[in-house]
Amino acid sequence: MQKVYLSNYELDEAKKIYFDKLKLRLQTEIVNTWDALGRVTTKPVFAHLSSPHYNSSAMDGIAVKSEKTFGASDRNHITLTEGEDYVVVDTGDPIPREFDCVIMVEDLIKVDDRHIKIYQSSVPWQNIRPLGEDIVENQLIVPSRHKIRPVDIGALIAGGINTVEVFKRPAVGIIPTGTELVEPGSELRVGDIIDFNSRTFTAQVTEWGGIPNRYSIIKDNYKLIKDTVLKANEENDVVLINAGSSAGREDFTSSVISEVGELIVHGVAIKPGKPVMLGIINDKPIIGIPGFPVSAYFVMEEIVKELIYSYQCLETEERKIVNASLTKRCMSSLKYHEFVRVRLGFIGGKYVATPLTRGAGATMSLVNADGVLEINQHTEGIESGTEVKIKLLSAEDKIKNTLVCIGSHDPIIDIAADIMHNRNKKYFLSSSNVGSTGGLMALKTSETHMAPTHLLDMETGEYNVSYLKKYVPGKKICLVKCVNRIQGFIVEKGNPKNITKFEDLLRDDVKFVNRQRGSGTRLLLDYNLNKLNIDPQKIKGYFREEFTHLAVAAAVEAGDADAGLGVYSAASLMGLDFIPVCNEEYDLAIPEEYMDSEIVKEFLETIKSEEFKDKLDELGGYDYSNTGTIIKLQELM
Amino acid sequence: MQKVYLSNYELDEAKKIYFDKLKLRLQTEIVNTWDALGRVTTKPVFAHLSSPHYNSSAMDGIAVKSEKTFGASDRNHITLTEGEDYVVVDTGDPIPREFDCVIMVEDLIKVDDRHIKIYQSSVPWQNIRPLGEDIVENQLIVPSRHKIRPVDIGALIAGGINTVEVFKRPAVGIIPTGTELVEPGSELRVGDIIDFNSRTFTAQVTEWGGIPNRYSIIKDNYKLIKDTVLKANEENDVVLINAGSSAGREDFTSSVISEVGELIVHGVAIKPGKPVMLGIINDKPIIGIPGFPVSAYFVMEEIVKELIYSYQCLETEERKIVNASLTKRCMSSLKYHEFVRVRLGFIGGKYVATPLTRGAGATMSLVNADGVLEINQHTEGIESGTEVKIKLLSAEDKIKNTLVCIGSHDPIIDIAADIMHNRNKKYFLSSSNVGSTGGLMALKTSETHMAPTHLLDMETGEYNVSYLKKYVPGKKICLVKCVNRIQGFIVEKGNPKNITKFEDLLRDDVKFVNRQRGSGTRLLLDYNLNKLNIDPQKIKGYFREEFTHLAVAAAVEAGDADAGLGVYSAASLMGLDFIPVCNEEYDLAIPEEYMDSEIVKEFLETIKSEEFKDKLDELGGYDYSNTGTIIKLQELM
Incomplete structure (x- = not known):
């Protein structure tokens, strides 16, 4: 239908x-003031009581009648009698009605238990905290349509307001x-x-x-x-x-x-x-x-x-808007006002916005979004590089302290992110998996701090360097060695189809699941097929592309495929078997200009840490003997 | 002690x-994912399940084996048989294992109930939403130390995570x-x-x-x-x-x-x-x-x-800081790092910060504060006019939509504020009571939009104009007539001491409570005493100063004084008697440059509204026949 x-x-x-x-x-209800946090008043609230509700002493000393002190001076001490002329008061004590000022203890000369002398005169209301000094009866405490905060609760109770009318x-x-x-x-x-x-x-x-x-x-x-x-x-x-x-x-x-x-x-x-x-x-x-x-x-x-x-009679608060440079062209239908989730990076002092998956079913795009780009109904699309307005979903501080990592994905990036965040709570890492080539493109458009890459040169057999020269010409890039990792066939537990070499992929009973073009793993496959003169078209499933090692492993686990090329950790996480076929260099490409930033330094310290190496041992399939070695590529160019 | x-x-x-x-x-606990809003994860959370957890149709149509479609074209239709070659699927339906693609209903030609014809070939995985498209088993959903949001709850449950470990x-x-x-x-x-x-x-x-x-x-x-x-x-x-x-x-x-x-x-x-x-x-x-x-x-x-x-393993979020011009000198002790509560106004395009009462007992200073000025331990004070950093307590939007009103206080200002806010939820009013003269000073230093004032010229008997010329020279000011109000003696219920005229204040059995110097009511008193040749020094309580009508009434109510000069509404709110002695003009002084702003216009509409006038009638003691009349003072200068 x-x-x-x-x-x-x-x-x-x-x-x-x-x-x-x-x-x-709108419906209203009466609640106890102490239960009213976050509730909204229906009308202005005025104090029922003054606070303080009596005149009290602001000092430790004696309460006296000021007229009894007139004329006192250094040369003319006046003697006062307890009970008749004064009473002793502490700070906060009420002032008896017959007295009108307080002389502090420092200004008194003791004569005997019932008499003291004073040597200066006092004026009425001196050192008295008068009734209502803080809140006067009938004074406005909070206006109508006010969202009640902790300090309001205190003031309301101080003003004798024990219940408030609020919107339901x-x-x-x-x-x-x-x-x-x-x-x-x-x-x-x-x-x-x-x-x-x-x-x-x-x-x-x-x-x-x-x-x-x-x-x-x-x-x-x-x-x-x-x-x-x-x-x-x-x-x-x-x-x-x-x-x-x-x-x-x-x-x-x-x-x-x-x-x-x-x-x-x-x-x-x-x-x-x-x-x-x-x-x-x-x-x-x-x-x-x-x-x-x-x-x-x-x-x-x-x-x-x-x-x-x-x-609740509240206005929705507007989300903060920042300007960002859009990293990818975003087409849109003229029929709809479109909301595009974006990931924000703060790169080289400005915001860059990368659109996330636009499918309506992409739950993770909501989890990963830092903001929303709205494309007007009457706009066909926005070109890459355009400055756009982004409604923030994440805190600006957090975005500014996030290391952006776009490129090839390996589970160890998430693990390093977690260790870094635990080392220094201030720093976060956001990783997007777009494959090695995608990462280099992101370096070129300055939308990432770092691009993990493992691109094998089909001609020279060398990793990464020639691709960086090709994709990011003119930029000074540092190649930070991360790990050597084993790639192999991810196969069903027990390897029932006995897949052990690339030639097995040609068999009629073998269904393969591939990685997307531009990914390092795809290049690795093609490099090996080429070396062995295998026609990729003859491999069943060669055209089925997945975007991560885990997705490849999930396809094998579900029985949709018999084999895929990927890393050991993906197979092991899914409880599958792994047939090693080769080693490769998984490196991090970082523009030299970011190498001195605190967050990059923290990340590089992290991958050199014992904690990280322990985790690699736990996962298996990684060699970290060169981890952290920096190769400055501009010297090679 | x-x-x-x-x-x-x-x-x-x-x-x-x-x-x-x-x-x-730090202690941890396991909670249901759906109860985990706002809780903080103790470790990274990886998906248990893929979502979708099966290959499903992305279209309404039929699931087929792609190889059965090879060769189909406009000139070579291929006929397929239900059950053998295809099954009917709706969007979201699972794809049976033996099929590998979906042809959408629009591309099918019906032959009979069990047969259809197709006219183009399909490729594997066409129109299939593959297992794990949104979330792949073992994929990271949220990192450690992550505060769980509603979208995270959805993604976690979608990923088969029904409980999470969080910090207690x-x-x-x-x-x-x-x-x-x-x-x-x-x-x-x-x-x-x-x-x-x-x-x-x-x-x-x-x-x-x-x-x-x-x-x-x-x-x-x-x-x-x-x-x-x-x-x-x-x-x-x-x-x-x-x-x-x-x-x-x-x-x-x-x-x-x-x-x-x-x-x-x-x-x-x-x-x-x-x-x-x-x-x-x-x-x-x-x-x-x-x-x-x-x-x-x-x-x-x-x-x-x-x-x-x-x-909870959370960092406290930093409060936003804005620059503001300090309106009053703020002295501080070298011994302490001081926190000064300030009221912020957004006046003429910039923030101005007015320090509030600094007493440690001033609950209302917390309610009224928009921000905090911190004065370093080793600073003696900050001069008025200095640009200072203010930590915000209120939302910036709210401050920018707040009409600042500093000067003489009358309860009708709070009432007008409430009506204005109900007319337009966007707008707020912040009123500070510093007396009429204080209000004019605030106009001079551009710390207020509006100054309510009722200053009687002792020589001419005219209200406000001469004071504006004296205190705010050179500024173009509009004087907006607000109300004529009755001032009188606020006395105990039944007026037991029979106080009816200024001369009665000289009586031995009468204790007076005064308003502070610079207030319009004080000037009104002094004007009348002067006319009658009464020596103020002879009035008992002349030196006891209160800052509001309500505070004067509260002193009378508490029996601390027998009479004070004030407005009818204050007496009536406290259940006291009121002996009218004179009328006065309570006006609003507003710099001409602000008269065209939306918020000032909204306020002026408010005081001309029927609702406001009804409230004045209810309170009593106010004449609103000139309310809203505007006198442009620069023409008079």
Whole structure:
């Protein structure tokens, strides 16, 4: 069945239509002041009591009547009698009504137990902390629509305010639907999808101050969905219903909303997120969130967040925007306002933004994103190198202390990152896997500090140097030796098909899984096939490309392939067998200008550390005898 | 008894000594992934499962073996048989093992129920979403020491991670001590102090991710304090003990810590906050927090926050710093590193910082502060006009949308602020009460947008204009008429002393409470006394100065004075009687350059609104017939 989107409203227009129609009924409640952290006042709050609520001594000394002190001087001491003329007071003690000032203990001359002498006169209210000095009864403490902070709680209680009227947090019902959905921890069968969207929504609603109520997974059954929607509508202020991600199956959500309420907007011109549904049932909002996790994320961020904030009378805070240079061309449809997740690097004093996978199912693109690039509906795309505005998702400090590492991937990069961060909590590493050649291109466009690379020159058999000369001409690059690593065939446990050499890949019963063009491992394969005069076209699966060692191993583990070329650690992590075929040099290319930065120095110290070497031994398949050796390449050019 | 501070360590030194000695034992726990929002990972988390965990169709269509399609073309259709050559698949459906690609429904020609024809060949893996496309088994999802966000929860669950190991939140015992302390809501007697510090600490600890456990108030009794400290030490990871605020009474806290543990630091060179105690009992931290609320706040912010973050392996985020021009000279002691609370205004495109009350007891200075100015230990002070660095406490957006109003105070300013904020949630108003003359000085130094003023010219009997000419010469000022208000005597209910005219203030049985010099009300008093030839020196209480109408009323209410001059609303709010004596003009002076700004326009609309006038009627004592009339003063000069 083909899905039909009923509308393609622009986002702001859709929100306006919906919110206007919705007419939110804000509810209030009275809470104890000490439980009011983060709650929002419905009206200005004025003090009930003064603080201090009595005149108190600001000093240790005696309380006296000032007129009794008039005329006292160095030459004319005045003697005062306890009980009649004065009483002893400590700081904070109340001043008895008959006295009007305090003389501090340092200015007193003791005569006997009941008498003292003074040698200067006092003025009324001297050394008295008057009633209401901090807070006066009826004084404004916090205004209306104020989000209560810890210091406000203190001041309110000091001012005698023990309860405050605040806006109610909205209760938000979250309904996951889909026959294919299963709860986390279930035994997974092919075709099952773990429901995780509803857990992300729960956390988002919590962060935004709402009260999430997650319902159990509802199968794709019209009556079940309808009953649950009606129940959730009754039990909550807002309902979020998460459609199954399959577009090839009848979607009941829109029909249910239309039957029991009104579907105001179905389809908004944003990507991801377009199939959103904005409905109203019994004057309460119900929002149909698309099934793809990235679509769901943007609908939550762009629409639901504002709704939940509105119940609390809060404005959503604007995310900070920075200028960054876009490292890759980004095409976009004229039909949609597009949200592109980007990774940000702070390279050579400026931000560079690298677009991440744009698929709506790419959960990891949300985890890895530092910011969002918005491409307007009426823009076809943005050229690489353009300065763009990026809405920040990560803290600026963190981005500025992140070592960017783009190129060939090996699990040891993640391990080194972890050790570095534990050595110095300030520093982070962000690694993107684009293969060795991709890393060199990133060096050229200054979008990375460092490019791990293992490119074998087909003619000379030498690693990396000739490629650097070719791809990054004119840049002064240092090649830091990282590890020699063993590449081999990743095969099923026990190697049932007995694959031991490149020639075996030609066999009819052997299905291969390859790495993408431009990756060092692909070059290594092609180099060996070429040497052996093997026609790659004759290898079954040669055209199936995966982007990481782990993905190759996963394909073998799943039985989709019998062999792939990769590193030992990938095979070992997946519980597969490994048939070594050759050694290769896995190096780090770093522009000389970054070599002196603190973060690069910290990383180089890290890979030379005993802790890192211990980890390499644990993983196996790595030789670290040259680790950390620096070759300055400009000398070679 | 005099208090002796044992040390005067610099803050960083004290923290280093203490944290080094403390050797925090970080504890970990396993939590469900869906309950892990905001928790911090103890180690890198790698996927258990691939997502998707099977090869699935990316399209609606049929799954086929690609080799069966080779050779198909427009002129050579190939017929396929269901069950043998293909199966029907929807988007998301698993691909049976024997097939290796998907042909989309648009490219199929139906022959009959069991047969279809195709007219182009397919390549392996076409239209298949391969296993692990989003997340591959063993791939890193989040690194160690990572604070878990909603998107991480989704990705972790998608990757088959249902529990995560995180650092334990520290349990923080909070012990309020002091015989004078009472719980909020108690019947207050003179000398009682409501305990509110412990409630502020509770909220702070919550905000910082700790688990607060507040104990009941403990009287000043050595054994009771010792027993509670030991109990709290056993039940929590951290103990905070809050000394009574009285310095004139024996302080048991330091003795208890020294007896049952070790007092590492007693006294740090910060102000406020110097008497802090940093101790260790049974290897766990105990911190003695000073009693004054502002001292307590800075000890919490500067020391306890870092401690609580450390348990969670988090770095405290740095507060943003802005440059601002200091509006008043700020002297400081060479002995202490001082934290000065400031109010920030964004005036004419730059920040101005006005120091707030510096007393350690000034709770409201924390509520009203937008930032903190730190004055180094070895600096004597900072001159007015100096550009200083301010650590922000408020959001920059909020400060930039705040109308600054410094000058004479009337409750109607708070009311107008509230109405304005409800009309347009974006805008805020910050009012500081420094009297009319103070407001004009603030106009001169460009630290305010607006100065409410009611200054009576003793010679001409005219309001405000001559003062503006004198205090703000050369500036183009608009005088916006606000209200005519009635000033009168605020007296006890029933006016028992029958005070009806200025001459009555001379009576022996009448105690007066005055306003501060420079305030419009003081000038009004002096103007009238002068006209009547009354010697102010002869009025009892003439020298007792309060800073607001409410403070004057509070003094009368408490019986400290029999009469004060003030506005009707202050008397009425306090349930006192009011004897009108004259009318005066309460105007708003606004530099012409700000008159066109959106926020000033919004404020002027507000005071002309029906809602505002209704409120004035409700309060009584205000005439709004000229409200909003603008007099451009430069024309008069």
